[in-house]
Amino acid sequence: MTATSLAHPVLADLAGRLPALRLLTEPSDLEHYGRDWTRRWMPAPLAVALPASVEEVQAIVCWANEHRIYVVPSGGRTGLSGGAVAANGELVLSLERMNRVLGFDAVDRTLTVQAGISLQAVHDAARAHGLIYPVDFAARGSCSIGGNIATNAGGIRVIRYGNTREWIAGLTVVAGNGERLDLNRGLIKNSSGYDLRQLMIGSEGTLGVVVEATLKLTEPPPASQVMLLALPDMAALMQVFALFRVKLNLQAFEFFTDVALKHVLAHGAQRAIDGEHSYYVVTEFDADEDAALAVFEHGAEQGWISDGVIAQSEAQAAALWRLREGITESLAPHRPYKNDISLRISALPVFLQEIQALLGREYPQAEVVWFGHIGDGNLHINVLKPEGLSDADFIAQCEHVTKLLADTLQRHGGSISAEHGIGLVKKAYLGSTRSEAEIALMRGVKQVFDPKGLLNPGKVF
Amino acid sequence: MTATSLAHPVLADLAGRLPALRLLTEPSDLEHYGRDWTRRWMPAPLAVALPASVEEVQAIVCWANEHRIYVVPSGGRTGLSGGAVAANGELVLSLERMNRVLGFDAVDRTLTVQAGISLQAVHDAARAHGLIYPVDFAARGSCSIGGNIATNAGGIRVIRYGNTREWIAGLTVVAGNGERLDLNRGLIKNSSGYDLRQLMIGSEGTLGVVVEATLKLTEPPPASQVMLLALPDMAALMQVFALFRVKLNLQAFEFFTDVALKHVLAHGAQRAIDGEHSYYVVTEFDADEDAALAVFEHGAEQGWISDGVIAQSEAQAAALWRLREGITESLAPHRPYKNDISLRISALPVFLQEIQALLGREYPQAEVVWFGHIGDGNLHINVLKPEGLSDADFIAQCEHVTKLLADTLQRHGGSISAEHGIGLVKKAYLGSTRSEAEIALMRGVKQVFDPKGLLNPGKVF
Incomplete structure (x- = not known):
């Protein structure tokens, strides 16, 4: 990548309008600010602007309108859908300095x-x-x-x-x-x-x-308990969720599979339950240890819960949470293809059966890691790149499967993006979640707010 | 008012497309469905359609687009901003039959x-x-x-x-x-x-x-308590709200003035606190009678609370609630001009001082009734029509004052409509709450969804 020259006439015009504006054009900066956590696109912005005030942002957007320069708004670039990628000569508008x-x-x-x-x-x-x-x-x-x-x-x-x-x-x-x-x-x-x-x-x-x-803002919740559960299968997971939701005042109910556990343990987390189990749940709820033990016993008697631990200190609670929260980082070296889907909770059981069969069939070699927020109907399905497969071939294979996944989601009324957004990664599948009429209206709304189509071009639709 | 004939060619076309559609054209129906609780406009719709299915609604809207007929969607018509008024030959599209x-x-x-x-x-x-x-x-x-x-x-x-x-x-x-x-x-x-x-x-x-x-839907809250408080002034009201919000888990915190009480008592509600007090609060909170009594005592010691009762039965709770909920109905015979404003709670004290002075100055003869949801920053200010003043003169006077009220609201960052909507009644004041740029974008959005401008014409902007 080569640096953009500040002598570039449109950049010179911007620098002239806003002499105090921090503008970066070094190749390392263009690379750093031009990509997000997806790492799929080659960053290639025109330059990076780091305004320090609303007035500077407004001046940049007005300048972009005059010169028809594309603008990519940029935050922490932790997105997983390519929503903050700048790969086509856009100006990256980073809010990094506006952090007070x-x-x-x-x-x-x-x-x-x-x-x-x-x-x-x-x-x-x-x-x-x-x-x-x-x-x-x-x-x-x-x-x-x-x-x-x-x-x-x-x-x-x-x-x-x-x-x-x-x-x-x-x-x-x-x-x-x-x-x-x-x-x-x-x-x-x-x-x-x-x-x-x-x-x-x-x-x-x-x-x-x-x-x-x-x-x-709101008041802190009462003191809470953190519990790790081991479960035999997905059906048990849904039962335990239903049980816990009614009996405890849940703050969180997060699940992951044995495969996810393997990766997070290899990445340095501490094992908290012995033995082999298919599914795990980290749950946090307003403290009532007696009620928690009673529902745990009931779940165990029903055969839905194989084992469990309850944190006895903040350090233990943090260690249990690390088993769930460390997953994304532990998978990163395997260049996972990420799905972030959601359904109505009531639609999950049948959907899960179908989709487990589909993924088993379509990814015979790849390791598939499931985790997510089962209480919101939100599943993260990460497919790890097999050794030896090229990035391009792997993504092509995943996109083929995502098409099938999107069709299944559509039949069950689900969404192709629960919380990551559509960005570039999910754009081809937007039609599985939104109708043509909705997408046409969205395009119309875009035209009203951004008549020249300059903001985050190519994202969403 | 005269009936529209079903032989009217566009109505005949609609009836032809949807033979099962219930279509009303009698003068009494046009009057009934053409107005809402505002009673300020003379209802004059073309006809009233009462579809029984989404398909019928869709067919009506398509028909309206072909013939460029204005359509007023219509629910219970309990609105207080004229949002459901049909006074200009529109088709009223009532959802009354779609109630399952x-x-x-x-x-x-x-x-x-x-x-x-x-x-x-x-x-x-x-x-x-x-x-x-x-x-x-x-x-x-x-x-x-x-x-x-x-x-x-x-x-x-x-x-x-x-x-x-x-x-x-x-x-x-x-x-x-x-x-x-x-x-x-x-x-x-x-x-x-x-x-x-x-x-x-x-x-x-x-x-x-x-x-x-x-x-x-959600789970019912725990058993609750209902309390009526009498307070000496508006400053005390804000103090008591701050105290109760921190100490009790509030479900509701509603205030009204002595003038409101007078009307609701005259309308058949039962007095629950003796003596003369300027302000009253009906509050409901998750039951903890000891905590409630402790905060009540504290408020009384500070001089913020003059008197209070706590309901000892569901019937008593309902009687206390009636003092607040019966206000609107008790004022109706006085043809009140209704303001429905909101501010950030932090902006209330200074705003209230200004506005009390303003209303006292501008409405020397009219009775002004205050009540509302102080915990949300939402105040209802009802101005009662003095005897002998014509409706038209009264509304003209009120609109003059509302302009001043809107200016004051704008300075304090408030809204001219908290929960009633803009409709026809608040349209002239929309610019006090929304900027020109926002209103231009709203018009653009309207154009996207309703390109021919047929839905609820003349409402909002």
């Missing part, structure tokens, strides 16, 4: 932040005020809140707290047409025309650039 | 209903399965779920459960262009393109006709 807490309001219980702040920093800021921002997942240290909003990120506490959408009281956005929008401004009730804030959430940077957000 | 429960799923905890079902019937259906649909307000017996969705209705439990938006897992809509859209289909996590379901919620029938909805 702007304000906290104790009466409203809101935290106002710039979009580039990490989820972890949001958690810390909330905790400093005795409250929590309850959306949480493993990438918390690297991902940005702007990216979370762009994909309506879910994670491990959705069962209790819902997705990112539920926690956005206000959103400042620079729309694709260059207009600054201050959407909803922290109001709890506001029935005054279309809620464009909601439209922006989950739109993957194709309608506007999220620059600031007012986040709702 | 279509399905319940115990695993997903969802209830799928037709849009014309009443909120009360939804409550009953949920309760029959041991669950609740927690959105609630006084019009429950008359309003329809479709109308609730069209205005993102709030009500008395928002403080615990949020607005209607939080409870919509799926939405079937016939868009203005005649397309049937099955939006989100009950999924908990679905990050696959723009969430058009969210856009539809609160769009007041201007983008599409809600025909079916899949509602999330």
Whole structure:
């Protein structure tokens, strides 16, 4: 990759308009900021802009409109659908420098932040005020809140707290047409025309650039218990979920398979249950150890639970959580092909039977790793690249199977993307989840917000 | 008013296409279906269609597109912003006959209903399965779920459960262009393109006709207590809210003034606290009588609470609730001009001072009745028509004041409509809550969904 020259006339114009703007054009920077965790596309942006204010973002978008330059909004680039990839001469608009807490309001219980702040920093800021921002997942240290909003990120506490959408009281956005929008401004009730804030959430940077957000906070939950369970099969998993959901006040109910466990143990996690079991669950619930033991006993008597441990300290709880949260990192060296699907919970049992047969048939050599958020109907199915197979051949094979998977999902009313977004990776399968009429309306909406089609081009549709 | 003839060529065409469609053209029907609770406009629809299926709704919207007939979607017509008024030769599309429960799923905890079902019937259906649909307000017996969705209705439990938006897992809509859209289909996590379901919620029938909805249900809360408090002033009200919010698990925290009490007592409610007090609160919280008494004592010691009672039976609880819920009905004979505003809770104290001065100055003769959902920042300010003033003069006077109110709201970041919607009544003030750029985008979105501008014409903007 070669560096873009700042003498490039359109970049010179941008630098002239915004003399204080940090603009990067070195090859290493273009590579770093041009890709995300998918690693499938060769990064090739024109340049990287790191604005420090909403006004700079607005000036960049206006400049892009004048020169018809494509713009890729960029947060922590932890996305798994290629939503932040810049591989075609786009300007990367990184929110990295806009990472501050702007304000906290104790009466409203809101935290106002710039979009580039990490989820972890949001958690810390909330905790400093005795409250929590309850959306949480493993990438918390690297991902940005702007990216979370762009994909309506879910994670491990959705069962209790819902997705990112539920926690956005206000959103400042620079729309694709260059207009600054201050959407909803922290109001709890506001029935005054279309809620464009909601439209922006989950739109993957194709309608506007999220620059600031007012986040709702809430009181910390009561002290909680963390439990690891070993289960014999998928049917037992659904039974145990139904049992635990009714009897305990669940915060999280996450499952993974023996294959996932093998990888996470090889990556340094500590085994917590001996023996061979097909499925595992890490669950967290408001503390009531007696109730927990009673439901555990009941599940064991029914043959649904083979073994289990309950954490006796915060360190043990963290060790149990690591078995689930370390999976993604432990799989990374195997260049997994990732599926992130969801269904209504009621549709899971029949779907799972069909899909296990399908994957067994279609991936005879590849290792398939299942894990996810069973309580939200969200499954992550990771296919590991067999040794010796080229990246290109592996992806071609996976895309063939994903087509079959998408057809099955469509029959069962599921979604091809639960929380990763569509980006580039899932674009070919959008039609399995959304109808032609819906996609046509989405294109129409895109045209309204971004008439020249400059924001995150080629993503979603 | 004269009846429309079914021989009218476009109606004859509709009747020909849908021989089973119930079509009303009698003057009494046109009047009944052409107006809502605002009673400000003279109803004058072309006709009233009462479809019995999604297919009939779709055929009506397609017919309207061919003949360029305006269509007003119509639910329980309990709206207070004129969102369901048909005063200009529109076809009223009433969902009244589409009022059935279509399905319940115990695993997903969802209830799928037709849009014309009443909120009360939804409550009953949920309760029959041991669950609740927690959105609630006084019009429950008359309003329809479709109308609730069209205005993102709030009500008395928002403080615990949020607005209607939080409870919509799926939405079937016939868009203005005649397309049937099955939006989100009950999924908990679905990050696959723009969430058009969210856009539809609160769009007041201007983008599409809600025909079916899949509602999330939840477990009933623990047994609760209902308390009535008497308070000396607005400052005390804010203090008591802050205290109760921290110390009790609130389900509702509703306030009203002595003037509201006078009307509701005159309308048949039973006095529960003696003496003269400026403000009253009805609050409901998860039962912990000791904690409740402790916070009550603390509030009384601080001088924030003058008196209070706690319900000792369900009948007493209902009697206390009637003091709050009966207000709207008790005011109706006085032809009130209704404001439905919201602010961030933190903005309330200063705003309230300003607005009390403003209203005292601008309405020297009219009685002003305050009540609402202080915990959501939502205030209802009802101005009663003085005897002898004509309707037209009264409304002109109120609109002058509403302009001043809107300006004050704008300075404090509030909204001109918290839960009633914009409709016809608030249209002139939309610009106080939404920017020109936002309104331009809203018009663009409207154009995408309803290219000929036929759905609920003249409403919102």
